[in-house]
Amino acid sequence: MSATSSPVSLHPADTLPPAVGTVLRGIPAVGGVQYAPVIRPGSRPSVESTTATAELEESRRPGEVARFTAAAAAVADRLRERAANASGAASEVLATTAQLAQDRAWIAATEKRIGQGNPAVTAVTGAVDQFVTMFTQLGGLMAERVTDLRDIRDRVIAELDGLPEPGVPVPEVPSILCAEDLAPVDTAGLDAALVVALATTLGGPTSHTAIIARQLGIPCVVAVDGLDSVAAGTMVMVDGTAGTVTVAPDEDVASRAVAVARGEADLAKSWNGPGATADGHVVAILANVQDGAAARAAAETPAEGVGLFRTELCFLNRSTEPSVDEQAQIYGEVLEAFGGSKVVIRTLDAGSDKPLKFVGHPDEANPALGVRGIRIADGNPGILTRQLEGIAAAAENTGNAPWVMAPMIATPAEAKAFAEETRAHGLVPGVMIEVPAAALLADRILEHVDFLSIGTNDLTQYTMAADRMSAELATLTDPWQPAVLALVAMAAKAGAAVGKPVGVCGEAAADPQLACVLVGLGVTSLSAAAAAVSAVGAKLSQVTLAQCQEAAAAALDTATAAEARAAAAAVLA
Structure with missing residues (x-):
């Protein structure tokens, strides 16, 4: 059974249910x-007994391949349709999974197994098991795809067997x-x-x-x-x-x-901004979005702008790169939704678990530490140039000039190169702080760019050397880890020293208590999922800057994420 499988109404027979009040x-x-x-x-469809199925006659194999490819295409089409009707993170997840459903690697592996005489269901199971093993060994972002692969397997098997979609x-x-x-x-x-x-x-x-x-x-x-x-x-x-x-x-x-x-x-719902502490210290409360629909929804909240516009969505499920005009139209929708307000656009953050069909991704032993984010531009410089052209065109068309930041920056030299090209297009350059090296050298990176934005999801994963999808390591990938907070403090201090803004756009900004700690560390803006904006703003409005700073100091003075959370809560209660 897949990792998502569970009986509808039974718990494991060899495990006693927890006692009342446990x-x-x-x-x-x-x-x-x-x-x-x-x-x-x-x-979900059973996959344990598929290996015992009799071998297919050679004359039936081409038809079985066709049956499989039709089933995989049907699953991918349904996922794409759902992505088109969703917005925000849900749309991105669905689009990425649809892309995986028709990924040539596992499709070819399945077709090869059918060609060797395996019925389609057996071939699907074997091929997915092969890639699950591979992704698990790779770890990092690739390991995140294991649940997706198993889900696709179950959906394709259900389609092959004429069963309801699981x-x-x-x-x-x-x-x-x-x-x-x-x-x-x-x-x-x-x-x-x-x-x-x-x-x-x-x-x-x-x-x-x-x-x-x-x-x-x-x-x-x-x-x-x-x-x-x-x-x-x-x-x-x-x-x-x-x-x-x-x-x-x-x-x-x-x-x-x-x-x-x-x-x-x-109480949170009644908060309508703008972002500030109880004693008037201003902190911009922004929204993370993926497309125009998500931006329009975020504009209905008290969000003061967009702190992270993930541009990957318009690149996924594309066999060819979108033209500059197409990109300009997509970016323009977000700029129009927040006309006159701050919008921060992140350049293409692909690679690793989000490969692009039109980019030559190398085979890598550890894709999470490989060619992803800004590093893609090294081998494909035209992609970044055309994206900046599209952003500049959108800015001109809408009259709203966005800030632009690069993901996965690790050195001041990378920041300098990005800043020079961004300014050449008349845009304001910044970088993401996701790599510990970037946080440690934030002062030197700020010599070249106008702002920093801390991506706490990857910063936590890389700082703690822990796969963020691992349940065994979940305490390590908690953004309350004092080591992560120390790096945030270092980047914020570097920004304050030169009067340049340092925001947070990772999931940590959506935690109201942690948001207060981030402000206490010197962060100037917080960008979260639109649904979290009001709760973060409301909590911040109930505490003073001094309380935020005291909570931050208390959290930094601990040794574990749990201790940091408890220490901050005692101050902010």
């Missing part, structure tokens, strides 16, 4: 409290979805009115599941020890702020906790 602990991913019955993903059942009443892991496709399609919280055994605080849960605005806890033994139908309370799942809690206690959390959420 508190299971995990990693907080999205704050809030909910109390509801558990639902689990429905059964996925998360639609509950009749508001419920809490618990699973070993969730395919990003399933998470992207959730109805937040019916699935009111998420809890998973695997995953990390920056996994696709956590990111989309944040976009939906529902509590989420990941890497929960003992969750697999909680049966469907069990009443549980998920506390996404504390990182706990309480099994069959006292109903009155749970109801009061939900009411308190709902009151805090209502």
